[in-house]
Amino acid sequence: MSGRRRIRGNGASTQRQLSGSGEAPKPPATEPTRHLRGRRTPRWLKITSAGLALVLVAGIGFAAFLFLQLQGNIKTEDLNAGLNGQNGPVADDDHDPIQILIMGTDTRSGQDASYGSEDESSGYGNSDVMMLLNLSADRKNVSVISFPRDLMVPFPGCKNPHGGDPLPAQPSIQLNAALSLGGPGCTVATINAFTGLTIDHFMLADFTAVKDLTAALGGVDVCVSKAVTDPASGLDLPAGKSSISGEQALAFLRTRHAFGNAGDTDRIKAQQAFLASMTRKIKSEGTLTDLPKLYNIANIVTRNLTVDTSLASPAALITMANRLKDIDLSQVSFVTVPSGADPADSNRLVLSEPTAAELFQAVRSDTSLTSPKVSTQSPTAPSSKTTAPATVSYDKSIQPVVVSNASGLPERAAELLKLLGTAGYTGSVQGEAVANQASSQLLYGTGFADVAKDVAALFGIPASSLVSAPAMNGVQLIVGADFATGTKYGSVTVPKDVVAGTADQPIQCQDVNDLPR
Incomplete structure (x- = not known):
């Protein structure tokens, strides 16, 4: 730098250097060339x-x-607490169909201690809200499927969250108890077992999450047919429309006595109306594309949220937001799992079949519930060619074919036995029911490969489902949840009127009842 200062100095300084030596000084070795000086x-x-x-x-x-x-x-837990510990293939959150189980816990621990007694302030609590958010692979459809908390379902058994012996399988439990027994991963395992689904993620929110989220959104519009005061939940609203947040939003979602017949299904209707209203507001205000607003909401939600480990990053949450931001509100559907009164206890519910099985099959196949005619191919349908019939002749009437039910539907094996009889397999018998499983299998013993091929061809079962079992005498069809309805494997039927509403519809006023509180 000193050389540059001498050469590029003022005129007087340069003249002194020239007169003192009689010759011009040589440029220093570090002097830049002419082209670089500029x-x-x-x-x-x-x-x-x-x-x-x-x-x-x-x-x-x-x-x-x-x-x-x-x-x-973010707080995390394992996705699946089932005894087999299998989550299935890892889904690509950006391209595959994705199912997210959203649960609301009634635990009174931590910030929620003011909502209950000391006895209620430990453990996971019960899941009073269970909604399956289903995102289609093509990003065009979303379904929100509510599971009644009073639904009685088989319990597959779960790992013990406190260590020690695992929690044994039971013929029937109330669905919302799975959370208190084994945590959110146990609820995932339980729903997977009776639906044949493979849920990809879960989110578990507490009371505070609801209050803070609705406050951040500036309130959510709801409507009631007349003024309502419910001491049990704290709900206190005038007739008509109101914008609610915080404690009143929580009370609206929790009340079990104020609406309809004061039962679980009418509470679900109110929850779905609330969620539809919130969806419209988020969409209209561009929340999912407003990064500062999205961050604020994410910060609020994640403070009061437990998720599975694969969803435990802001990047994963943003991926989900990107999938939702362009959805047409008319393609956001709200559904309640079909159910009816439990014959053993009128205060509990059981699945209504075959409607429930048809719904689960439609979800597994990524079929739109609002526009089933544009549904995609079922992922449970054959990935290889359907099994071709055998060419060897034999007497169908004497073939030992056994049908065992693993679909979760009590009469499913009997339905398929009738079809086998009509096709000439009159010696077919019903085997003992086995533990529910998602996928059907066709087992065959030595010398019975031809019979197995013909049975598979009859029902459209893919070759990949045939399994050699040399010790077996005959053929056994194990009917999984993927063949719970219909006469052809992989067929999809969307139940009529299963969609209760869509997010683009005007706000619905909840019917306030006059039942004693």
């Missing part, structure tokens, strides 16, 4: 560039800070 970079541009670099670095640092803050908020 104009110096203006000072203002240096300052601006440095400022931009500083802003960029600060921005990256701040983004990293926000990311780490959200990451630190």
Whole structure:
């Protein structure tokens, strides 16, 4: 730098150097060539560039800070607490059909201690809200499927969250008890077992999450047919429309006595109306594309949220937001799992079949519930060619064919036996029911491969489902949840009128009842 200052100095300084030595000084070795000298970079541009670099670095640092803050908020647990511990293939959250089980817990621990007694303030609590958010692979359809908390279902058994012996399988439990027994992963395992689904993620929210989220959104519009006061939940609203948040939003979602017949199904209707209203507001205000607003909501939600480990990052949550931001509200459907009164206890519910099985099959096959004619191919349908009939002749009437039910539907084996009899397999018998499983199998012993091929061809069962069992004498069809309805494997029927409403419909007023509180 000193050489440059001499050469490029003022005129007087240069003249003194020349007169003192009698010859011009040689340029220093570091003197830049003529082409590189040019104009110096203006000072203002240096300052601006440095400022931009500083802003960029600060921005990256701040983004990293926000990311780490959200990451630190999130609490995680294993997705599946079932005894087999199998989650199935890992889904691509950006392209595959995705099922997210959203649960609301009634635990009174931590910030929620004011809502109950000391006896209610430990453990996971019961899941009073269970909604399956189903995102289609093509990003065009969303279904929100509510599971009644009073639904009686088989319990597959779960790992003990406190260590020790596993929780044994039971013929029947109330669905919302699975959370208190084994945590959110146990609820996932239980629903997987009787639906044949493979749920990809879960979110478990507490009371505080509902209050804070609705406050961040500036309230959610609801409507009641007349003024309502429910001491049990704290709900207190005038007739007509209201914008509610915080405690009143929580009371609206929790009340079991105020609406309809004061039962679980009418509470679900109110919850679905609330969620539809909230969806419309988020969509109309562009929340999912407004990063500051989205971050604020994510920060609020993640502080009061437990998710499975694969969903435990802001990036994963943003992926879900991206999938939802362009959905047409008319393609956001709300459904309640078909159910009816339990013959053993009128205060409980059981699945209504075959309607429930048809619904689960439609979800497994990524079929739109609002526009089934544009449904995609079922992922449970054959990935290889359907099994071709055998060419060897034999007497069908004497073939030992056994049908065992693993679908979860009590009469399913009997239905398929009738079809086998009509096809000439009159010696077919019903075997003992086996534990529910998602996929059907066709087992065959030595010398019975031809019979197995013909039975598979009869029902459209793919070759990949045939399993050699040399010790077996005959053929056994194990009917899984993927063949719970219909006469052809992989067929899909969307139950009529299963969709209760869509998010684009005007706000619905809830019928306030006059039942004693």
